[in-house]
Amino acid sequence: MKAALGVMALAAALVLIGKAERPETGWSFRLPPGFPRPRVPADNPMSSAKVELGRRLFYDVRLSGNGTQSCASCHVQSRAFTDGLANAVGSTGEIHRRSSMSLTNIGYASHLTWANPLVDGLEAQALAPMFGDAPTELGLESAAQLEARLAGDKTLQGLAQEAFGAGGLTLDRVLKALAAFERTLISGRSPYDRYVGGEVSALSPEAQRGLELFFSERTECFHCHGGFNFTDAFGHEGAEPERKFHNNGLYDLGAGAYPKRDQGLIEHSGRPEDMGRFKAPTLRNIDVTAPYMHDGSLATLDAVIRHYEAGGRGGEANPRRDRFIRGFILTDEERSDLIAFLESLTDPEFLADPRFGAP
Ligand code: HEC
Numbered sequence: 001m002k003a004a005l006g007v008m009a010l011a012a013a014l015v016l017i018g019k020a021e022r023p024e025t026g027w028s029f030r031l032p033p034g035f036p037r038p039r040v041p042a043d044n045p046m047s048s049a050k051v052e053l054g055r056r057l058f059y060d061v062r063l064s065g066n067g068t069q070s071c072a073s074c075h076v077q078s079r080a081f082t083d084g085l086a087n088a089v090g091s092t093g094e095i096h097r098r099s100s101m102s103l104t105n106i107g108y109a110s111h112l113t114w115a116n117p118l119v120d121g122l123e124a125q126a127l128a129p130m131f132g133d134a135p136t137e138l139g140l141e142s143a144a145q146l147e148a149r150l151a152g153d154k155t156l157q158g159l160a161q162e163a164f165g166a167g168g169l170t171l172d173r174v175l176k177a178l179a180a181f182e183r184t185l186i187s188g189r190s191p192y193d194r195y196v197g198g199e200v201s202a203l204s205p206e207a208q209r210g211l212e213l214f215f216s217e218r219t220e221c222f223h224c225h226g227g228f229n230f231t232d233a234f235g236h237e238g239a240e241p242e243r244k245f246h247n248n249g250l251y252d253l254g255a256g257a258y259p260k261r262d263q264g265l266i267e268h269s270g271r272p273e274d275m276g277r278f279k280a281p282t283l284r285n286i287d288v289t290a291p292y293m294h295d296g297s298l299a300t301l302d303a304v305i306r307h308y309e310a311g312g313r314g315g316e317a318n319p320r321r322d323r324f325i326r327g328f329i330l331t332d333e334e335r336s337d338l339i340a341f342l343e344s345l346t347d348p349e350f351l352a353d354p355r356f357g358a359p
């Protein structure tokens with residue numbers, strides 16, 4: 001009994017030390033009002049030097065095999081870190097089957113990429129664009145190749161020393177720094193946020209009517225795009241994330257089937273009910289991230305809303321669409337109200353903040 005208590009006391013003390021020891025002195029996320037703190041892995045605490053290192057790496061074309069691309073080639077700040085293409089194009093010209101994703105508030109994502117339940121850490125995610133060959137994105141050959149390229153860069157090595165101590169800029173540190181930078185990509189100062197904060201005139205009457213529609217049982221948008229980040233695929237410090245995926249009726253080639261080139265979650269789970277299930281992306285800054293959906297197949301917000309109005313492709317006959325994709329009828333005025341609301345989620349400060357821009 002005594003021994004057990006001792007162990008418990010020790011465990012409790014370790015928890016306390018763990019909290020107290022988090023060496024984030026001088027670091028602040030500068031969270032917008034009402035925003036929770038993003039989850040930060042215990043082995044990758046935030047620091048200014050690390051974030052600055054990550055920012056430089058994010059924009060560094062030495063992260064691609066042939067020196068033509070960086071992360072920022074497909075994740076452009078002014079487009080909320082998307083690229084404006086339906087399908088991303090890698091450094092060797094290979095075309096990705098999917099559309100580049102917004103990195104808005106990416107530190108809050110419960111899981112990463114359009115439909116993979118296993119990618120849940122920013123540190124690990126970056127390996128896919130760096131080294132993946134299905135398709136080739138950045139097209140790096142090996143950790144040694146990258147480390148050798150960066151070895152002579154005094155600025156980066158200095159920042160690595162400051163952020164991690166002796167040991168140089170290894171791949172592991174590159175991944176940690178990129179992730180730390182990505183966790184700072186926080187957007188929460190849109191007109192909508194100001195409105196919620198009490199500045200009623202921040203939203204036009206159209207956008208206010210659109211807000212009512214968005215949060216209504218008529219359109220059901222909020223079920224999958226709810227919460228402070230307008231997605232149900234989120235988590236934060238103190239809140240274990242849930243990995244959610246939905247079929248929003250984008251395709252129905254018969255019996256709810258999606259095109260073979262991309263069928264979503266079912267590719268990982270093998271379960272028929274996961275056909276066409278994808279992550280519901282955040283709708284923050286959605287006005288600047290066209291074209292829409294995992295394959296960029298809807299060009300405008302107008303097209304997106306008409307898609308939901310129709311209840312998706314196949315309508316009621318689609319056996320795989322989510323129960324909240326039921327279809328509804330909007331007048332032209334209501335449709336533009338809803339678009340005005342979605343536009344009010346654009347945060348101009350985020351899109352131009354030099355802290356997130358190229359060094
Ligand atoms: C060739 C274009 C391209 C490059 C280069 C690229 N990405 Fe991406 N990124 C994408 C695409 C496409 C997706 C969606 C992938 C999927 O669903 O399979 C994505 C997804 C992501 C996601 C998941 C976002 C979410 O909401 O789940 C993160 C994080 C990310 N990229 C970070 C990076 C980082 C960091 C780099 C540099 C190391 C990088 N990307 C380089 C195209 C690119």
Ligand code: HEC
Binds near residue numbers: 220245279286324325
């Ligand atoms: C059942 C859950 C669900 C509901 C309800 C829902 N969505 Fe979605 N939404 C998704 C999913 C999942 C995706 C991604 C689908 C894909 O790429 O195949 C998505 C994608 C989007 C996109 C494109 C995002 C991007 O980055 O490309 C927009 C815009 C959008 N939804 C707006 C809305 C609006 C407006 C409503 C209400 C009319 C709504 N959604 C209702 C699940 C939902």
